Amino acid sequence: MSNKMTAWGVGPRLVFISLAYFALAAIVHIGNPGLFVMAQTLHIVFPVVGTTLIIIGLVLWVLAVREIDRAFSEGRLLTQGAYAIVRNPMYSGFIVFVATGIALWLRSWPLLTVPLVAGMAFKVLIKKEENYLEEKFGQAYLDYEAKVNALVPFVRFPRGLKEQG
DSSP states (O other): OOOOOOTTTTHHHHHHHHHHHHHHHHHHHHHOHHHHBOOSTTTTHHHHHHHHHHHHHHHHHHHHHHHHHHHHHHTOOOOSGGGGTOSOHHHHIIIIIIIHHHHHHTTBHHHHTHHHHHHHHHHHHHHHHHHHHHHHHTHHHHHHHHHSOSSSTTOOOOTTOOOOO
16 A cells, blocks of 8 residues: 555644634634624524534534544444445534534634635545545445545535535
């Protein structure tokens, strides 16, 4: 195998990029909250939806962590549990749910860009993991990749509009 990979994959690099951008977005928000706070009209909706997304994301992340350690040490491809709904549940939990939930909970427009930047970083970085998995598991991984989206759970893209990443 030409590429070595840990169970954490590209996660540490993705977290570094995401947290650095989060810090920048938070500074922008704190520097001028009057300009960057979402409307007051639905003030109760934002924290409720944000909290719900954060909880979903943390549950997804915890389930994925519990599953990946054993499967990685046993050298098997994970396609059940959290990995049956999304190929990268740890990244999905953070990007799609937790980062979005924090932005909504704090009603911050700049923080709402964090999932977008993290998603772009994911698209660039994930290629290394995908290449590793394809090399290690061959057709089994390609079949799994064709059935389960990389980042957005439960979304089916029409034929020809395969999710990028």
